[in-house]
Amino acid sequence: QVQLVESGGGLVQAGGSLRLSCAASGGTFSSYAMGWFRQAPGKEREFVAAISWSGGSTYYADSVKGRFTISRDNAKNTVYLQMNSLKPEDTAVYYCAADDDVIVSMDYEYWGQGTQVTVSS
Secondary structure, X not given: OOEEEEEOOEEEXXXXXXXXXXXXXXXXXXXXXXXXXXXXXXXOOEEEEEEOOOOOOEEEOOOOOOOEEEEEEOOOOEEEEEEOOOOHHHOEEEEEEEEOOOOOOOOOOEEOOOEEEEEEO
């Protein structure tokens, strides 16, 4: 059983930056692909970014490409999401997820509790 805890959310002005972290425990972190997802009020959860177990491959939603960067530190059992040039439409609860099979998918097995990101205009 993998436990995931996100942190780093908050309130930021448009154009600003935030870095989200997701700490994993209870499993072999380096064997899991990791993903970031978000859910805005009244909307379905959507894929944001994902990274392979080694960190060698990364994937992004078109809406965040060029602004967000996903990375991982397997020695620290942590995955990060660096968010730059934030826009009000990036406002959402951000979730990290882990899976040992899928990468670009909504079907991740393990999920964190989420962290709120609010971007003011």
